[in-house]
Amino acid sequence: MANLTEFSLAEATAVLARTPASLNALLRGLPQKWVYCNEGNDTWNAFDIMGHLIVGERTDWMPRARIILESGEARPFDPFDRFAQEKESQGKSLEQLLDEFASLRGENLAALQALNLQPEDLTRRGRHPALGAVTLSQLLATWAVHDLTHLHQVSRVMAYQYRDTVGPWGAYLGVLKCGGHSAP
């Protein structure tokens, strides 16, 4: 593997295809503590994170890919609403969110495949409203790493609930030392 950080559509979609089932296996049917407790103040719990992933499927990744392919840098992406799930998840159960995420992800991966992207398409550029020029491959790589950042967050938020319960072992558990690294 000469260039380990080179983008591969097959590799990125392999991650994207697996995240819904991994989160489903982790979260479905869990006692309430693990789903609805957060890290204090305005932080997110697992339910909030699932809602956020759904909003991304609806408004972020594939819509932005289409903007790049249709308009390039001429039309900046619509800004992403990091708090839309507060309204959109209201009245839903965690199980509904898990189903919805899996369904939307499946549709989006089918739509991505239908684009039949060629290597030259992956270098096409769009304009992020805050970050400036980005490429389609960067967008698709970010989609996959965004899944991983929220899997990383879910595991941390869950572990936080037992931060005192583990007693002296806390010194050995890296996840309890994770500051969260929140995006601005």
Next chain:
Amino acid sequence: MANLTEFSLAEATAVLARTPASLNALLRGLPQKWVYCNEGNDTWNAFDIMGHLIVGERTDWMPRARIILESGEARPFDPFDRFAQEKESQGKSLEQLLDEFASLRGENLAALQALNLQPEDLTRRGRHPALGAVTLSQLLATWAVHDLTHLHQVSRVMAYQYRDTVGPWGAYLGVLKCGGHSAP
């Protein structure tokens, strides 16, 4: 939920029962990059982490629970070998490790249930060779948080492979800012 950090055997085992399927859904069949690339130097990749989880099932959690119940603080736990998987995983596939972890975890949760632990058992004490006095509830809570720390680690190690590929979005992806928080 009056005391959110209070230990509950049902809550801890709910996490322990889900981790194997969550990791299986995330990792099985992934392209090699996500499984065999690490964070540089002597860090662990996803394959190493699965091997470590298996060693824990064999030598750490339930053996230590039994030492607490049988000998209390009189017999310190055997030290845990954090590198045993280097030998034990040799020649195995990731898929074998995923199967082995799920199988051992199932056996261990059945053995835990068969102990029919009562609330007073959970306060019984053992002796960790480095940390000193610990309780059975702390051991069992740590077993669950240890799963979460390695899910946290797997997601970070995978994301690391695309740290450059995401381009300017790296600024927004918390998992790429995670230092690892390694245990001593």
